[in-house]
Amino acid sequence: xxxxxxxxxxxxxxxxxxxxxxxxxxxxxxxxxxxxxxxxxxxxxxxxxxxxxxxxxxxxxxxxxxxxxxxxxxxxxxxxxxxxxxxxxxxxxxxxxxxxxxxxxxxxxxxxxxxxxxxxxxxxxxxxxxxxxxxxxxxxxxxxxxxxxxxxxxxxxxxxxxxxxxxxxxxxxxxxxxxxxxxxxxxxxxxxxxxxxxxxxxxxxxxxxxxxxxxxxxxxxxxxxxxxxxxxxxxxxxxxxxxxxxxxxxxxxxxxxxxxxxxxxxxxxxxxxxxxxxxxxxxxxxxxxxxxxxxxxxxxxxxxxxxxxxxxxxxxxxxxxxxxxxxxxxxxxxxxxxxxxxxxxxxxxxxxxxxxxxx
Amino acid sequence: xxxxxxxxxxxxxxxxxxxxxxxxxxxxxxxxxxxxxxxxxxxxxxxxxxxxxxxxxxxxxxxxxxxxxxxxxxxxxxxxxxxxxxxxxxxxxxxxxxxxxxxxxxxxxxxxxxxxxxxxxxxxxxxxxxxxxxxxxxxxxxxxxxxxxxxxxxxxxxxxxxxxxxxxxxxxxxxxxxxxxxxxxxxxxxxxxxxxxxxxxxxxxxxxxxxxxxxxxxxxxxxxxxxxxxxxxxxxxxxxxxxxxxxxxxxxxxxxxxxxxxxxxxxxxxxxxxxxxxxxxxxxxxxxxxxxxxxxxxxx
Numbered sequence: 001x002x003x004x005x006x007x008x009x010x011x012x013x014x015x016x017x018x019x020x021x022x023x024x025x026x027x028x029x030x031x032x033x034x035x036x037x038x039x040x041x042x043x044x045x046x047x048x049x050x051x052x053x054x055x056x057x058x059x060x061x062x063x064x065x066x067x068x069x070x071x072x073x074x075x076x077x078x079x080x081x082x083x084x085x086x087x088x089x090x091x092x093x094x095x096x097x098x099x100x101x102x103x104x105x106x107x108x109x110x111x112x113x114x115x116x117x118x119x120x121x122x123x124x125x126x127x128x129x130x131x132x133x134x135x136x137x138x139x140x141x142x143x144x145x146x147x148x149x150x151x152x153x154x155x156x157x158x159x160x161x162x163x164x165x166x167x168x169x170x171x172x173x174x175x176x177x178x179x180x181x182x183x184x185x186x187x188x189x190x191x192x193x194x195x196x197x198x199x200x201x202x203x204x205x206x207x208x209x210x211x212x213x214x215x216x217x218x219x220x221x222x223x224x225x226x227x228x229x230x231x232x233x234x235x236x237x238x239x240x241x242x243x244x245x246x247x248x249x250x251x252x253x254x255x256x257x258x259x260x261x262x263x264x265x266x267x268x269x270x271x272x273x274x275x276x277x278x279x280x281x282x283x284x285x286x287x288x289x290x291x292x293x294x295x296x297x298x299x300x301x302x303x304x305x306x307x308x309x310x311x312x313x314x315x316x317x318x319x320x321x322x323x324x325x326x327x328x329x330x331x332x333x334x335x336x337x338x339x340x341x342x343x344x345x346x347x348x349x350x351x352x353x354x355x356x357x358x359x
Numbered sequence: 360x361x362x363x364x365x366x367x368x369x370x371x372x373x374x375x376x377x378x379x380x381x382x383x384x385x386x387x388x389x390x391x392x393x394x395x396x397x398x399x400x401x402x403x404x405x406x407x408x409x410x411x412x413x414x415x416x417x418x419x420x421x422x423x424x425x426x427x428x429x430x431x432x433x434x435x436x437x438x439x440x441x442x443x444x445x446x447x448x449x450x451x452x453x454x455x456x457x458x459x460x461x462x463x464x465x466x467x468x469x470x471x472x473x474x475x476x477x478x479x480x481x482x483x484x485x486x487x488x489x490x491x492x493x494x495x496x497x498x499x500x501x502x503x504x505x506x507x508x509x510x511x512x513x514x515x516x517x518x519x520x521x522x523x524x525x526x527x528x529x530x531x532x533x534x535x536x537x538x539x540x541x542x543x544x545x546x547x548x549x550x551x552x553x554x555x556x557x558x559x560x561x562x563x564x565x566x567x568x569x570x571x572x573x574x575x576x577x578x579x580x581x582x583x584x585x586x587x588x589x590x591x592x593x594x595x596x597x598x599x600x601x602x603x604x605x606x607x608x609x610x611x612x613x614x615x616x617x618x619x620x621x622x623x624x625x626x627x628x629x630x631x632x633x634x635x636x637x638x639x640x641x642x643x644x645x646x647x648x649x650x651x652x653x654x655x656x657x658x659x
Contacts, residue, residue, distance in 0.1 A: 051551055071554050078555040084548035088570040098556035101566070153556055 001062045001156040001189050002027045003048060008057035010043055010213075017043045018054065019213040028187045030180070032194055032204035036236065040213040041193045042161055048191065049159050050074050061156065077150030077188075081162040083142040085134040091145050092130040095120055098153035120148040123182070140171040144178075151186075160192035164199065176203050197237050201225060209233050231354045234275045241281055241326050243274040243293070243351065252351055255315050257293045262350035274351040278329040282347045283309065283338065292345040295326055297338050307335030314343065414632050417625035429615070429623030430630060437603040438611035439630070441519065445594075445607060446587040449526040453583055457534025458576065462568075464535075465542035466550075479535050482528055490528050491596025494521055517599030522607065525593040530583045537579030538572055545571055574649035578642065585638040589631060 003025040010018040017040045025031050033041040046052035048059055050071035058067045066074055085094050095117045099108055108116065121127040124144040134142055143163055150158060163179070164172040180203050183190055194200050200207050201221040209216040209224060209232075217229040228234040235242070245254035247270045252261045254274075261274060284292065295311035302308075307330050312323035326346060338344070379385045418426050429435060463469070464476050482490060496502050498515035508515055515521045549571060553563040569576075591609040598605045606614065608631055615624035 049555060051555070072557050072559070076555060078552065080548050080552060082548060084552040086549060086553075086567055086570075097553070097558070097566070101553070101556065101558040101562045149552075149556070 003157055003189060003191070004060040005044070005048065006058045006060065008044065008047055008054045008059070010040070010047065010052070010054050012043075016213050018047070020057070021210075021213070021215055022057075023208060023215065023218070025189060025191060027189055029205040030183045030190045030192070030203065031206045031208060032192055032200035033208050033210060034194055034197060034200040034236075035210035035216075037195055038212075039210045041195075041210050044210070045159050045161055045191060045193050048157075049076050049078050051078070075153070075156045077153065077155030077158045079143070079146050079150050079158070079160040079163050081165045083134070083139075083146045083166075085142055085146055085149070087134050089133075090130065091121070091126065091132050091134070091137070092117055094134070094145060095149045095152050097149060116152065120152055123151070124148045138171075139167045140175055143167065143175065147179075147182075151188075155188065158188045158190040160190065162193050162195070164196075165194070172199070179203060201237070209236065211236075228352070231273050231275070234352065234354075239278050239327055240275045241278065241328075241346075241348075243276075244272075244356070245274065246271055247353070251291065252353060254293060257315075258291055259293065259348055260291055260350045261353045267355075271356040272353040273356050274353040276348040276351050278308070278327045279306075280349045281326070281328045282349070283328055283330065283334075283344050284347055285337075285342070285344055287343065287345055289345050289347060292347040293326075295344060295346050297340055297342045297344060300335055300338060300340065302332050302335055305332060306330065307332045309335055309338065311344070311346065411632060414625055414629050417621060418629040420625070421622040425622050426626040426629075429620075429626035432623070434603045434606065435611060435623075435627055438606045438608045438627070441522065441604075441606065442588050442608040444519070445523050445526045446584055448523050449530055449587045450580060450584050452527060453530055454534055454576070454580055456531065457538060457579060457583075458572075460535040461538035461542055464539050466547060476539070479532050479539075482531050487529055487590065487592030488596055491525050491593035494524055494528075494593075494597050498524075516597050517601070517605060519605065521597035522594050522605060525597045526587050526590055529590050529593050530587045533583035533586065534576065534579035537575050537582070541572055541575040574645055578645050578649075581638055581641050581645065585635065588634055 005021060005023050008018050008021045009016070019040075021040070021044060023044075033044060035041045043052055047054045050059075050066075050069065054067070058065050060066065061069075061074065086097065089097070096113050099113045099116065102108075118127060118130075121130055124147060126141060126144055126148065129137060129141065129145070134145070137145065147160075147163075160179075164175050167175065176199055179192075192203070201224075204221060206218065207221055207224050208218050211232050217224055217233045219227075224233060225237055228237060234240055243252065243254045243259065245252045245259075247253075247261070247268055248258065249268060250260060251258040252272060252274050259274070261272075287294065294314040296314055296317060297309060298312055299310040300307060301310070309328045309330060311326040311328065313326065314323075316323040328346065460475070460479060464472060464479075495516050497504055498508060498521065499505050500509060500516075502516075513520075515524070549567050550563050553567045558566065589609060590607075591613075594607055595610055595613075598607070598610055600606060600610060600614065602614070608627060612624050612628045612631070615621075615627065
């Protein structure tokens, strides 16, 4: 089922949580709402579910305005961060709950309920836990049961609020892959909220980046990572080195240094903020190279196939100010030639520049 | 409230004490332990156990026959009946009001929530005598609504309705105060989950909310009942002390005592004391049940 939200606004005690958000969630896709905490992503999800009412705007489910439809009738499945399993019921009864509370006329007969619950438990690979109580399960198992419970009522949309947020890293990775596989089987239109960019990029068909109640960018994981539309998106989607300076032709002047830029948003003389990822920054020991920023090597962290080098900007060190920190990822062999305290020059593959917002 | 702590944190504390005791690094010196233990036990024996023993001892001072006669005296039986009636009305009503109050405070945001939450404690902070006087001032012959009730030939003060009202007032906070922190700690997730799954408000309450709060509710009800049966001050003011009609058990004990009928007074008092013991036993059972893992509990 398709979901559209139109011009949704929401204010909590004077704080604007959602600011005229309009989005279109196509049928059958798995979409991630990604953003830092407090960006409004969970509120948006709850508005779509009907657990929260928007101050303005409409929620459209399958072409019909559902803004006034009660949560019960929206036919959505909702998975909570802390599972919200009913602790006094067995796993089986938890999954059966949505079927048992249906009005008598629609309610399936007992054998049918048994059959459907058993099938769902098989789907989430938990049939052997049917008689246990939630307390006896691990976090990962609980979240699978919560998902089976949400699916039992055959929802038209599946909404997941930080579904893996309360789990440890190992289980999280495993469940991510599992959720993706499950979605490929079922093709239920799904929206999941997360603040973990890796999770969003890995699992979702499309990623919606949110910041301070607004949508910053929408796109496939590839699009948003390779072509971030704003400084916020660039810095949120991974480690980044930041430079602030002024455009001079094909270069950006940062203090004494000049750096190449990619020409994307760069009028001559404009104040810009420029980004480059750690793996796009090169370290050269030849200090007479034409472009680049001088820096001191502070720490070399070598593990696995690549090494991370942390550096401090030399201009600030000389001026006695708090230095700018840089981060570079190099193949391990190259890092071996560097020593701590060595002066080097950082040369970026062309910088991604954004016009500095008047602030 | 301390009650919630014991109800939901009992077992971890017990484990902790054991661990501290077995660990040489955290164990206290023997004399410190002995001193604290002696103090606690001495206090317990002197102020809690002795009076209880005295009650039963005095009750039987003139033999079993006299005690039995005092308890089966028609006035005493009337007092027992009235006490049971007052508790039988006040406790169920307070159970309903308590759940409603706790539900609205824990689940909804509304204007005046803070005031309501404070007002719930009023019966605890006001002296029971004043609570009784409030009802005399409102429903008594000279009271605000006195004329109306006299015209309609309804007696509230110095009659059973007054006793029930006073009992309800005094015991109101027990259920609500037990449930509010519990429901606030549990949050709304479970109920929201039930609603999203299609459950109606009533289904959500019976199938999700009530099972989640059942031990807290039972605990609050037991305490509420104990207080309802033992209440003296407020009931004394509105009762009028009419023998065989408006005397509850605590009032009857006082009358007997004032008449120097000590053995009879303590015989009736021993009934109240036994009630207290049953209450304590029930309370311990509830705590024990609530602290067991869900899987071992029989589903009520």
